Amino acid sequence: MASSNETETFPTNEHDHDSCIADAIDAADRVCRERGLRFTKIRRRVLEIVWNRHAPTGAYDILETLQGERGSAAPPTVYRALDFLLENGFVHKIESLNAFIGCGRPDGDHAAQFLICGNCRQVGELDDPDIARLIARKARGVGFDVSRQTIEIEGLCRHCAESVHG
Amino acid sequence: MASSNETETFPTNEHDHDSCIADAIDAADRVCRERGLRFTKIRRRVLEIVWNRHAPTGAYDILETLQGERGSAAPPTVYRALDFLLENGFVHKIESLNAFIGCGRPDGDHAAQFLICGNCRQVGELDDPDIARLIARKARGVGFDVSRQTIEIEGLCRHCAESVHG
DNA sequence: TTCCGAAACGTTATAATATTACGTTATCTG
DNA sequence: CAGATAACGTAATATTATAACGTTTCGGAA
Numbered sequence: 252m253a254s255s256n257e258t259e260t261f262p263t264n265e266h267d268h269d270s271c272i273a274d275a276i277d278a279a280d281r282v283c284r285e286r287g288l289r290f291t292k293i294r295r296r297v298l299e300i301v302w303n304r305h306a307p308t309g310a311y312d313i314l315e316t317l318q319g320e321r322g323s324a325a326p327p328t329v330y331r332a333l334d335f336l337l338e339n340g341f342v343h344k345i346e347s348l349n350a351f352i353g354c355g356r357p358d359g360d361h362a363a364q365f366l367i368c369g370n371c372r373q374v375g376e377l378d379d380p381d382i383a384r385l386i387a388r389k390a391r392g393v394g395f396d397v398s399r400q401t402i403e404i405e406g407l408c409r410h411c412a413e414s415v416h417g
Numbered sequence: 418m419a420s421s422n423e424t425e426t427f428p429t430n431e432h433d434h435d436s437c438i439a440d441a442i443d444a445a446d447r448v449c450r451e452r453g454l455r456f457t458k459i460r461r462r463v464l465e466i467v468w469n470r471h472a473p474t475g476a477y478d479i480l481e482t483l484q485g486e487r488g489s490a491a492p493p494t495v496y497r498a499l500d501f502l503l504e505n506g507f508v509h510k511i512e513s514l515n516a517f518i519g520c521g522r523p524d525g526d527h528a529a530q531f532l533i534c535g536n537c538r539q540v541g542e543l544d545d546p547d548i549a550r551l552i553a554r555k556a557r558g559v560g561f562d563v564s565r566q567t568i569e570i571e572g573l574c575r576h577c578a579e580s581v582h583g
Numbered sequence: 584t585t586c587c588g589a590a591a592c593g594t595t596a597t598a599a600t601a602t603t604a605c606g607t608t609a610t611c612t613g
Numbered sequence: 614c615a616g617a618t619a620a621c622g623t624a625a626t627a628t629t630a631t632a633a634c635g636t637t638t639c640g641g642a643a
Contacts (some may be wrong), residue, residue: 260559289610291620310600325623330601335620346512347567349600349629364552366561379555382548386530386570389545393426394575395532401513401569404552409560455639457591476629491594496630501591515600515629 260366260375261408262305272302278357279341288339296320297332298353301342307350307367307374345374347403352376362386364402370411377404426532426541427574428471438468444523445507454505462486463498464519467508473516473533473540511540513569518542528552530568536577543570 262268279298283290300316301308310329317324333351336342340358342351345365354363355376362383366375383400390397407415428434445464449456466482467474476495483490499517502508506524508517511531520529521542528549532541549566556563573581 260561289620291609293621323622326601327603327623328621331621346569364555366556366559368561369564375559375561377555377559382552382555385551386548386568389530389543389548390532390570390572393532393541393543394578395426395534395541395570395572396578397570397572398535399571401567401571402552403512403567404556404561404563405565405567406556406561406563412560412562455591457638459592489593492630493594493632494592497592 260377261368261373261410262375268305271305272299275302275341275353275355275357279336279339282339282341282357286339288335293317293328294332294335297329298336298341301336301351302353305353306372307345307348307352309350313351343376345403346401347405362400362402364404366408367403367405368408368411369405370407370415373408375408426543427534427539427576428541434471437471438465441468441507441519441521441523445502445505448505448507448523452505454501459483459494460498460501463495464502464507467502467517468519471519472538473511473514473518475516479517509542511569512567513571528566528568530570532574533569533571534574534577535571536573536581539574541574 262271276295276299279295280290282288296317297313300313304312310326310333313333314324314326314329317329333342333344336351337344340354340360343354343363343365344351345367348367352365352374356378361378362380364377364379364382366377368374382402386400386402387397428437442461442465445461446456448454462483463479466479470478476492476499479499480490480492480495483495499508499510502517503510506520506526509520509529509531510517511533514533518531518540522544527544528546530543530545530548532543534540548568552566552568553563
């Protein structure tokens with residue numbers, strides 16, 4: 252098993268949350284600079300809010316947080332920021348939860364797979380290229396040209412499975 | 418009804434739509450009888466409506482159809498019927514579309530994969546056990562105990578890819 | 584058969600999620 | 614600076630889903 256927090260699929264209790272947020276923001280900042288994108292205050296703040304939760308976060312949860320901070324904010328503010336963050340791979344949408352989560356690997360395209368723990372509600376990101384390739388191959392086999400994969404796997408994370416089964 | 422339609426992932430233009438609906442309803446009927454479930458008029462009708470579209474159908478589309486037929490109907494009527502049909506594997510929910518589609522193989526559990534054509538909006542069902550197994554294996558490899566897989570693949574079906582690319 | 588209890592249904596209201604439309608402000612570029 | 618474009622503020626509304634509660638229907642036990 253691997254070395255650090257980065258390679259853990261699920262966040263561990265011990266992981267340095269503050270620096271993991273900071274890393275994510277820094278990475279987004281850098282990518283935006285490289286691509287000439289505007290990483291505005293709102294976009295940055297929404298990304299921070301999502302990372303702070305470190306769990307799937309609903310658009311209206313984000314909205315409440317923003318409202319607490321700025322006095323006023325409306326849904327489009329949040330959805331526009333989320334659209335930007337999604338387009339550029341800084342967050343993912345978990346379709347089966349209608350919620351958003353920070354992307355741990357915001358550089359380059361990747362087909363992610365999400366492990367959703369039904370007990371603790373945490374989500375891990377798998378990013379397994381074998382899965383993505385097999386799906387692409389099987390789909391091509393029936394004449395289907397894949398552009399995007401949504402893979403959401405529900406079950407129990409290691410920790411919760413241990414608590415539940417004994 | 419020959420094996421040809423059954424093994425096509427996407428419905429072909431030639432397929433016998435009427436008999437394909439009838440088959441689906443008959444299959445559900447039989448399964449309900451076997452399991453002692455109540456296949457009520459509403460449940461049957463909702464399943465028919467979904468199959469009639471032969472494409473992902475929103476709950477409120479179903480509702481409109483029902484309202485046209487019965488004069489009155491409210492969301493819970495539709496959602497209760499859908500819950501029943503989902504629980505028993507007669508329909509699937511496409512999470513990324515918030516829509517429902519008839520299941521082509523309503524017997525026994527299966528982890529399905531959906532091919533969603535971004536052009537014609539048709540959805541094919543793959544049911545590839547290799548994909549399901551690989552995902553389960555990879556997830557277990559990081560200590561995750563899988564109970565359900567949501568796999569939705571967006572792209573272009575054979576027919577649309579041909580029209581688009583030449 | 585009758586009665587009971589559970590399941591299914593009808594109805595109203597409301598919650599939760601997401602988008603449209605349009606005017607204003609900020610930022611980039613020539 | 615001026616014009617163009619992108620981002621944002623705001624109000625309204627669309628879309629999807631559930632809660633709560635009373636009534637009806639149905640299958641099985643007495």
